[in-house]
Amino acid sequence: MQNKSDVSNLASFALNIAEKLTAKFAEIYFYLSDYLNIDIEENSIKNNEIGSDLGVGIRVINQKGSLGFAYTNRLERKSIEKMVKTAISMMRTGTEDPDFKDLPPKYEVYKTVNGLYDKDIKYLSIEDSILYAEDLIDICDKDDMAISQSGNFSSSYNKTFIFNSNGLSIDSKTTISSVSSHVIVKDKITNDTSFGFESQIERNLNCINGKNVIKTALKNAKRNLNRKKINSIKAPLILTPKGVISFILRPLASAINAETFQYKRSFLVDRRGEYLGPKFLNIEDNALIDGAVGSATFDGEGVPCKNKRVIEKGKFLKSGLLHNSYTAGKEGIESSGNAARDSYSSLPAIGITNMILQSGNSSKDEIIQNVKEGILLDYTGDRPNISTGDFSGLILQGNLIRKGEILDALNETMFGINLLDVFRNIEEISKESKTYGPFQAPFVKIADVQIIGSAS
Template identity: 30%
Template sequence: MTERIDLATPAEKAARLLSAMNMDFFDVYVVYSRSLSIGVLGRGIRDAKSRIDLGLGVRAYKNRGLGVAFSQSLEPEDVEETVDRAVRFARAAQPDPYFKGIPGPSKAEDVPGLCDKEIICLTLEEAGELVKRMIDAAEEVRHGAMYRGGMTVGYSRSYLLTSTGVSIEMEKTSVSAFIEPTYRRGDDVGSSYEYDYAVSLAEIDFEAIGRKAAEKALEQFGSRRVKSGTLPIILTPDSTSSFISGLMLAISGESAVKKRTFASRFLGKQIAPQILEIVDDGTIPGAVASSPYDGEGVPRRLTKVVGEGRILTFLHNSYSAGIAGVETTGHARRDYRGYVGAGPTNVRVKPGDSSLEEMISETRKGVLVTNASLIPNMVSGEFSSTIDEGFLIEGGEKKHPVKNLMVGGRILEMYRNIELISKEGRTIGKGFFFPSIKISRVKLAGG
């Protein structure tokens, strides 16, 4: 599904135009991507889609002022207008006192396994067959659900060129699948979802996704309200993922170093018991969030983010690193629209020595949280979220599903109250790893 679109020529043209405009720094980022997707709605497959996307983005700096422009057309006149706007805007922008420059070239180790030929060669007909398998597997568990979901495969190639001498071309494939069956029994609803994503098609088990989604949906029948109280909760890997990603966002880039997040004050400080260790590794072969270089051409690396419960570093791009007076950690993120942020790659929480089964059996009364968005207010760190899917635990046993139950508090209090981490967990896309986590006490608001 790929064709060889020339990215270098428009990028070099833009760079030549920028060089002649007397900018202090600039970079040009061009991306070509192609994706195929199959959509599911209602009783089964609904549509098939094919997309070609192409874009060129420019960052230009003059007297520390930033001008950004992008175009989805690589026609010469559009490239010229894009450069012209970026230059004009850089001149109109005011000096950003924190800006120190953009990175120069450095050589990264190759990260193998990021491009899957099977994905590149996949046809929509074959993709339709994979989605059918996912639905059939759900139907085998229980016939008659209404569905929402689908799958997407994609290929992308990017080219980065900077005034500091960086010239990098990277390519990558991706596949994602998702299905959400809904069963009805009178007024009662059983609904849940399952997903997976990866670099290579072979890593996705479509039947397992369909089967698990249906099983999880059926478990949601008979949900009941739970009274307000302060109880332990157990996060399964999918809710651990949400819990951890809030912290990762809060320690990323400009907001973290400009002291605008709840975690800003805690660099070098203990936020959780010593059992908590989190690493970020953008160099894992074949992993979904791996790449040889970040969005500014800086080599990816393994970064221990939390060690023995202590925040060891923030995740930087060159801008935030410049403010903090440290080296960038290679966490720049960008697309062709020009703005560069910072964020995690493959996040891995170190397994503990407990197990989900033990956590449940040792809980007299608590809630098993299988799906919840636990992202707090990034500034205050306070949160109040609905447990979208969960189960009451009583006498060490998983009982009925819960409904209209909310969890709230300060997210860092939840980190302090981490009691157990399981040895088993879920690996996603060969890169992310999330275990189950038991939190000793959390405030719950219910019926």
């Protein structure tokens, strides 16, 4: 599938069959991924993997809005013909859907986003990849508290082609590379063990820094040793960037998904236009940042991507939802370019591009120094209930802060709060911020959180 005209020919072949078989709308999506992966276990190289995934999916929709979908990774004409016919027979069994309006039109202009493809990743060899994995291993070996590490280095080169019956025809090539570390440390005096993790995802190979990743993982792990139980308190919660992503941004991404919204499964339903948080709270979903992991010129349906403000000066904007063409059509507006599709095997869902909680004015050290008694939260395995906003969960990686100092790691400590109160109680946002894949977040201080300790 290296040749664009081959793909074009296959696409016309499939779209023609679909049209003949009474599909009013049809869209064909080709996806190729060449990848490599190096696994580290017990702080040693364990496995080297290379692979390739190539396939095609077709969705067909009839006059009444009934949709059929089929996919295959067999690209011979015979298999593609079978796939199209299957999709048509699926379409014929569906229910009508007046909310379906149209597939995206042919667009004249797409914005340019640079830095999404790096030829160093496309041509990366296993030998050179191993150097990145070895960075993780070396630093872990030299650390006298580290007892084990699992991790990996991976990279992929991806190509996408989309064609539809409205004449849309577009393609892209992108690269991605990532490194991650999950490290176990042991306190030799107390014999206590703990884990820490860190990861980095980039579009460009020269941004990958395995040494920083393992160093941060080690720091996180050590900060989490010798955990103590505490009494229940009502206190401020200081979220690290990782904490902000898992506790605020990921849930928000689900809550502003137009599909979730239209089904009234979001705690933010009926709150568009309201002030959710302080004036200094700004959140956006920006697809147009050069070199960013979530950036793209077009989405999973070929719609041009853009920058969308979600929360501006504390206000949840009326236009702050993430749409694909279906949910947008239902509301009679244009798609926001958030159709998400990570393979030929799925229909376009809705997803973020780069979700950013913008930095504030305080320094992170000052925020922590001014806390008399509070909690630093780096990671909870829990997630809020998106339909109610309720959260109650365990602090898996967190510490007590007293008199401005980060002290003991917390054991068996839970906390509970509703997400609306989280936004309302944001007191400070740090200048410093960090990017993890498609998310960017600073440190955030939330006042008055109920912490449930288990010290008796």
